[in-house]
Amino acid sequence: MTVVYKKSGMLTDAPFHYCPGCTHGIAHKLVAEVLEEIGAEGNVVGVAPVGCAVFAYNYFNCDMQEASHGRAPAVATGIKRVRPDTVVFAYQGDGDLASIGMAEIVHAAARGEKITVIFINNAIYGMTGGQMAPTTLEGQKATTCIYGRNPEINGNPIRMCELISTLTGPTYVARAALCDPANVRKAKKMIKTAFEHQLNKKGFSFVELLSACPTNWGMTTEQAVDYVKNDMQSIYPLGVFKEE
Amino acid sequence: MGKITIEKERCKGCGLCVMYCPKKILALSDKETNGNGYFVLTVVDESGCIGCANCAVMCPDSVITVER
Amino acid sequence: MKQLMKGNEAIAEAAVRGGCRAFFGYPITPQNEIPEYLSWRLYEVGGCFVQAESEVAAINMVYGAAGAGARAMTSSSSPGISLKQEGISYICCSRLPCVIVNMVRGGPGLGGIQPAQSDYFQATKGGGHGDYHMIVYGPNSVQECVDIMYDAFDVSEKYRVPVMILGDGMLGQIMEPVELPEFKDLSKLPRKAWATYGDNKGKDRQIINSLLIEPDVLERHNHLLFDTYKEIADNETMCEEYLCSDAEIVLTAYGTVARIAKSAVDILRSRGIKVGLLRPITLYPFPEKAFIKVAEQDCVKEFVCIELSMGQMIEDVKISTQMKKPVKFYGRVGGNVMTPEDIVKFVTEEDK
Secondary structure (H helix, E strand, O other): OOEEEOOOOOEOOOOOOOOOOOOHHHHHHHHHHHHHHOOOOOOEEEEEOOOHHHHHHHOEOOEEEEOOOOOHHHHHHHHHHHOOOOEEEEEEEHHHHHHHOHHHHHHHHHHOOOOEEEEEEOOEEOOOOOEEOOOOOEOOOEOOEOOOEOHHHHOOOOOHHHHHOOOOOEEEEEEEEOOOHHHHHHHHHHHHHHHHHHHOOOOEEEEEEEOOOHHHHOOOHHHHHHHHHHHHHHHOOOEEEEEO | OOEEEEOHHHOOOOOHHHHHOOOOOEEEEEEEEOOOOOEEEEEOOHHHOOOOOHHHHHOOOOOEEEEO | OEEEEEHHHHHHHHHHHOOOOEEEEOOOOOOOHHHHHHHHHHHHOOOEEEEOOOHHHHHHHHHHHHHOOOOEEEEEOHHHHHHHHHHHHHHHHHOOOOEEEEEEEOOOOOOOOOEOOOOHHHHHOOOOOOOOOOEEEOOOOHHHHHHHHHHHHHHHHHHOOOEEEEEEHHHHHOEEEEEOOOOOOHHHOOOOOOOOOOOOOHHHOOEEOOOOOOHHHHHHHHHHHHHHHHHHHHHHOOEEEEOOOOOOEEEEOOHHHHHHHHHHHHHHHHOOOOEEEEEEOEEEOOOHHHHHHHHOOOOOOEEEEEEOOOOOHHHHHHHHOOOOOOEEEEEOOOOOOOOHHHHHHHHHHHOO
């Protein structure tokens, strides 16, 4: 018998701090597996965000920088500009990327920085305890909109892939969902394509991953993946939004 | 024919693996807990494993190694 | 050979010769000639320049580039420096060497675009959240800007503490003859063991981080930072003493104001009044020893602290002199600059 699946060598042995059923862990694995497959080991710097993934620097088995809230694309820009032949990626959540860091992500994309950004959209602020995120769905409950997000009061969710794909700088923009094995395998393919765009110095590459947060959604694992599959995907359709 | 190895101390008992096992041979134990107090993954029927790796693909904590 | 250069451009060229290979900035008056110059100059020497979307992004680009081992810098002016403060706090905690130039303009708020020294507190006391300092220089001429900028990366890298050059609108815009130094040989610089070059694997991997969530670890880190500041105070403090040995009145000022004060000293001396000047060149660490030494001279009756602010450095003067002699204050704000005669008038009328 041969091993067909094992933990990636691009992950450290540190156990993830994420809650049970949180799909951040799946996203970490996919990025690590892709880094291994493209031979990035020994030539990669990752940038961790502020939010649930703040400790990502403990998990990726490579040089890492921890950015201030929302600024991971700016930090990644600084790294990539002085190390243009090094693979540079940023890993960000929805509050980090689509709220406080909106300027940084849009401008890094517009400049066509040759970096890869992995965007975890779980429609909630996890680390701080379940507040409304920029991507929280209409009607979705959060601790700062306890009756559900009301656009009249709380505004509307932001679709990042659609927004980013209007810019000239990105060459690959895609959205996947971490809700079942088939979709996870698709997500991995997209992440790999995104990193290949960087390796080929094509342009900015961006993959959004719809992700489950059972803890802050107040759901079981099963309910949470159903929510990703049905509710989230109806607002955030999957697919490749731009490929050049 | 497949075989899975479970690193039980890393398991958080979320059940994503159980949900997506096509052969329904996985379950969360209702007795056995690990050092963190989680009810851990167990294999109900080892002979039924086809080595598809769905469980490992879905595991957020890299608990499962799959052989085929 | 000396050449005539504008302060901002001279700083930019000195940065390049001192090893700067990455600049990230955002336009703001009165420092625009620095990014304008470096936008083309850095590409001539294999470096990079990015006009960032904001000062916030610019300082975080510096964080990334400095963390990846490059000699990176940014420049701005007062409101822009306020925006950079969060990033500077992260840079200080993560112990990343870099250079930040602040060509101060009058405030608060949007303020004006004329020279001021009203960012002294912000520069020397930390500026952002948490306990930290930068090494802060207050040069008084274009040549001194060049000399300090030229060595700034060496000093910053030696201690892993960022350097801030605190100028003002006048220093940035004035044209003076300067002697430019030779290019530093970057190939001789050692590899930075802590930097994320990307080629560290496994147990050798490096993490640039300012999250220290264990109280004991964070406390130890704070002590480490302050041990470093003490070492810097011992080794790097700079101060100019001018005619202080027999002075009865000691003027104290930094930056361009110190030049005006020096002219006032000469006028007053020509009238037989024994006046001297004590000019801090490093504002942090503040030259405490030089100040207490002069304050303890029997001949010294008083200090006059002169600033383009409502009185900021005067606090350090009072602390450093341990109030052994009275410290008077003369300041102009809003972008107004005093003349030597104004200072002469203040000193002579105050003493009637």
